Amino acid sequence: MDEISAKVPTPSPRLAGLPGYGRGRAGAAQIFAHRLGSNEAPDAPDRAVRQAVAAAFDGANRYPDLRGETLGAALALRHGLKADQVAVAAGSIVLLDQLMRAYCDGGDEIVTAWRSYEAYPILAGLAGARLVEVPLNSEHCLDAAAMRTAVGSRTRAVLICNPNNPTGTALAPEALDGLLDALPADLLILLDEAYCDFDGSAEAVRAAPARRLARHPNLVILRTFSKAWGLAGLRAGYAMAAPEIIAAIHAVAPPFPLPGVALAAVLAAIELPEAVAARVDRNAAERARLTSGIAALGLPVAQSAANFVWLPVGPRAEALNAHLAGVGIAARCFAREGVRITTGTAADTDAVLDALARFRPND
Numbered sequence: 001m002d003e004i005s006a007k008v009p010t011p012s013p014r015l016a017g018l019p020g021y022g023r024g025r026a027g028a029a030q031i032f033a034h035r036l037g038s039n040e041a042p043d044a045p046d047r048a049v050r051q052a053v054a055a056a057f058d059g060a061n062r063y064p065d066l067r068g069e070t071l072g073a074a075l076a077l078r079h080g081l082k083a084d085q086v087a088v089a090a091g092s093i094v095l096l097d098q099l100m101r102a103y104c105d106g107g108d109e110i111v112t113a114w115r116s117y118e119a120y121p122i123l124a125g126l127a128g129a130r131l132v133e134v135p136l137n138s139e140h141c142l143d144a145a146a147m148r149t150a151v152g153s154r155t156r157a158v159l160i161c162n163p164n165n166p167t168g169t170a171l172a173p174e175a176l177d178g179l180l181d182a183l184p185a186d187l188l189i190l191l192d193e194a195y196c197d198f199d200g201s202a203e204a205v206r207a208a209p210a211r212r213l214a215r216h217p218n219l220v221i222l223r224t225f226s227k228a229w230g231l232a233g234l235r236a237g238y239a240m241a242a243p244e245i246i247a248a249i250h251a252v253a254p255p256f257p258l259p260g261v262a263l264a265a266v267l268a269a270i271e272l273p274e275a276v277a278a279r280v281d282r283n284a285a286e287r288a289r290l291t292s293g294i295a296a297l298g299l300p301v302a303q304s305a306a307n308f309v310w311l312p313v314g315p316r317a318e319a320l321n322a323h324l325a326g327v328g329i330a331a332r333c334f335a336r337e338g339v340r341i342t343t344g345t346a347a348d349t350d351a352v353l354d355a356l357a358r359f360r361p362n363d
């Protein structure tokens with residue numbers, strides 16, 4: 001008998017050399033008292049959301065909506081859009097992946113500010129595209145003029161994360177509108193607003209998409225239920241765009257994008273805007289305490305509009321992250337750049353400030 005050949009097929013070269021998606025914990029085996037590495041909400045889901053999930057689970061023998069259309073219609077209504085202007089998926093990261101695959105071909109470029117969300121280079125690489133990284137300005141904020149200048153003949157899309165992860169910095173609404181106006185109308189513009197609920201009034205957060213989409217048919221706005229809506233574990237996000245763009249998302253998306261329990265949870269959650277308002281208020285209070293406390297300790301901290309703070313400590317990033325991990329605080333480290341710390345409960349803030357006060361750069 002011949003020996004069975006041990007040769008395992010190799011995947012596409014597109015996969016070679018892609019960065020990995022890191023965990024929001026310093027070491028997977030460690031148990032952290034303060035889980036501040038993934039920008040999650042610190043509180044458990046509301047009662048009404050739990051009840052909706054339990055009821056939906058009773059029907060788990062049936063397939064859910066083919067396209068998540070019940071949720072899509074509810075979100076369209078909430079934002080004053082038509083149902084065919086909304087697509088849902090198991091997280092906005094999935095929608096980004098689908099959009100890049102739907103619109104990019106090998107050699108296309110996607111312009112984005114950098115440092116930004118660590119998933120972007122992975123998703124761009126998987127789509128065969130090249131991410132063109134435009135440095136943030138000295139305030140750790142997106143440089144609109146430089147973004148415009150970076151657009152070239154190979155540019156297919158511009159990706160804007162606002163507020164930006166991991167720096168927390170945000171463009172003012174007028175500055176964002178100015179950038180959208182300045183970008184060529186034939187480019188796909190991907191506006192990732194994962195953290196927008198923490199920045200601006202609830203009414204502005206609800207109304208802005210219809211206004212911007214009416215002016216920019218090439219715009220896609222991405223939102224998530226993972227952050228201010230407190231449902232990261234259920235995986236739900238949505239895209240708002242022209243019907244043609246939504247159709248392209250559907251063309252690359254497998255059917256049944258969200259499980260029935262996730263659809264039910266989000267449908268219940270959007271009936272509870274006061275729960276989001278409470279999270280946003282708590283976040284603003286703890287973010288202010290963190291920011292002023294960190295500055296008072298003489299450590300650098302960027303002006304955040306999100307549910308985390310960015311400490312651009314450069315070469316001290318790994319030491320700072322290890323120091324935090326040593327006292328049970330999980331943060332997110334970007335080697336030689338900085339450390340991102342999620343805003344949690346008041347007790348989380350106390351623990352972070354206490355730990356930072358005891359950080360010695362040469363630890």
Ligand SMILES: *Cc1c(COP(=O)(O)O)cnc(C)c1O
Pocket residue numbers: 039090091092093094117161165192194223224225226227232235236237
């Ligand atoms: C957390 C986050 C997302 C949301 O991802 P989901 O897949 O919806 O959980 C998207 N973009 C940015 C910049 C994020 O930080």
